Amino acid sequence: MKPDNEPVRVVLADDHDMVRSGIKALLGMVGGVDVVAEARNGEELVALVDAAPPDVVMTDISMPVMDGIAAISVIHERHPEVRLLVLSMYDTVDFVKRAVASGACGYLMKDAPPFELEQSIRSVMATGSYFSPAIAHRLLQPAEPTANDELTERQVEILKLIAQGKASKEIAFDLGLSPKTVDVHRARIMERLRLNDIASLTRYAVRKGLVKP
Incomplete structure (x- = not known):
C-alpha cells in the first residue's frame, strides 16, 4: 500500500x-x-x-x-x-x-x-x-462482429493493404494476384461492408484493429 x-x-x-x-x-x-x-x-x-x-x-x-x-x-x-x-x-x-x-x-x-x-x-x-x-x-453492448466475421481471409488481407495506402498494382504484386482480381476483391469488400470509398475502408480497418491508427 x-x-x-x-x-x-x-x-x-x-x-x-x-x-x-x-x-x-x-x-x-x-x-x-x-x-x-x-x-x-x-x-x-x-x-x-x-x-x-x-x-x-x-x-x-x-x-x-x-x-x-x-x-x-x-x-x-x-x-x-x-x-x-x-x-x-x-x-x-x-x-x-x-x-x-x-x-x-x-x-x-x-x-x-x-x-x-x-x-x-x-x-x-x-x-x-x-x-x-x-x-x-x-x-x-452486444459485441460487434470482427473483420473475420464479415470478410473472407483474402479480403481481410487485401483490406489491410488498402488501408496502408497501397494501390491495386502494389497489392497485386505483394499477393501474386492480377490488379483486376484485386479490384474485384475491393468492390466485393465495399459491397459487404456497405462502404463507398477508400477513406471509409481505412477507418473500418483502424476501428477493427487491422492497422494502426
Whole structure:
C-alpha cells in the first residue's frame, strides 16, 4: 500500500505537446498527484518506466515509433505493479478490449470532463480499475462482429493493404494476384461492408484493429 502522505507519481504519454501540457496542467491542480515524466511515443514511455517505475501511466493509443497498446503490453510484463490508464479519442469496443488484454486497467476519453482525470487516478489506485461511464456502457453492448466475421481471409488481407495506402498494382504484386482480381476483391469488400470509398475502408480497418491508427 502507498503511504497517504506520498503523492501518486504519474507518467504521461502523448505525441501532441499541447495535449500533454493541457493534461499535465489539469493534473497539477489535483492534490496528491505529481506528474514526474512525459513521453512523446511508446518507446520513450517504456524507457521512462524502466528507469523509474511510477504509480500510474496515462497514455494515448495513437503514437509514433511504438503505439500505446504495444507500450502497455511491454510495461505490464516488466512492471505489473504499475497502473496503466488509456486516455484516447478512440471509443470502440475493439480498442478498449485490445488495451485491456495488453494490461490496461482503465480507459477514458479525451473529451471526458476534467474531473474524470482525478477520478480515474484515484480509482485505479484504490480499486485497481477505472472505465469512464461512456466506455463502460459500450462494453455492456452486444459485441460487434470482427473483420473475420464479415470478410473472407483474402479480403481481410487485401483490406489491410488498402488501408496502408497501397494501390491495386502494389497489392497485386505483394499477393501474386492480377490488379483486376484485386479490384474485384475491393468492390466485393465495399459491397459487404456497405462502404463507398477508400477513406471509409481505412477507418473500418483502424476501428477493427487491422492497422494502426
